[in-house]
Amino acid sequence: MVGPPDAHETVRFIRHMDKFFDCLNVRNFDEHMRKRKPNLKPYSDPDDARFEWLQRDFLGYFRDWEQSLMDREGHFTKTERNAMCISKQTIEGLKMTVNSFVEVSRYLLQQGVNFVLSEKFCQDPLEEHFSKHRQRGGANNDPTIQAFGYQENVIRLQKSHHLRCITGNTRRQAQDTPEVIEDTPLPKRR
Structure with missing residues (x-):
């Protein structure tokens, strides 16, 4: 165990989130070997254990967290109970993200796609x-x-x-011909 005993749940939360981000940030074929993180391996099997972990264990962690707050003894207002957990909107967003990613990835792999790089799913x-x-x-x-x-x-x-963006966090497409901007005056109309 890392840290003092009262940090146990924080450590558990961080480990869950770290694995979640690894599962959804698979970028290439060899990063999992270089970083020694098996969750960065490309998805190639519709029955990959990470799909089960995401839906059962990861989302289950948040269901259990919410349930523990409802079962907690003491007089707490709804606002106080809500402050003891991440927001309901965040939990709903995680559910939508996980379930849609798992279903799309399984479908693609069942239809003959050789591998899925989860980082390519971007909204x-x-x-x-x-x-x-x-x-x-x-x-x-x-x-x-x-x-x-x-x-x-x-x-x-x-x-x-519009002209293509030259800077930013996006990749430019290769151009066959360079763009030329002329300053030749147009002919005047009568």
Whole structure:
């Protein structure tokens, strides 16, 4: 055991989260050997033990945590009990992440995909797209189908005319021909 006895649950939480992040950050074929972390190994079997661990043990840890708070003796308000655990939104997010990752990965492996690199599952582009909708919508948190369609067309049109980003945390695609920006004046119209 690491640390004082009253840190036991903190150590347990950190170990669960470390294994969870390893399971969902598989980047390549050899990182698990270099770092000596078996949970970084690519998924190649629909019956991989890590799938079972994620759904049964990892999510079970949070179910048990919530249940222990409900069973805890003493007079605690709902706010005090909620403060003793991570937020319900975080727990729901973990459930959605784990269950959808496991189901998609198993499906892909059963359909003949040779391996799955979990790091490739990323919702950042989706979040970025919907943040553009929120920016365009202003104070309207509940757009109609027509308003959403209009915003989608505007975003699509803007995206087709913008220059590629040179910096940032994304990779640039290789270009066959370099982009040339001219400053030649256009012919005047009558």
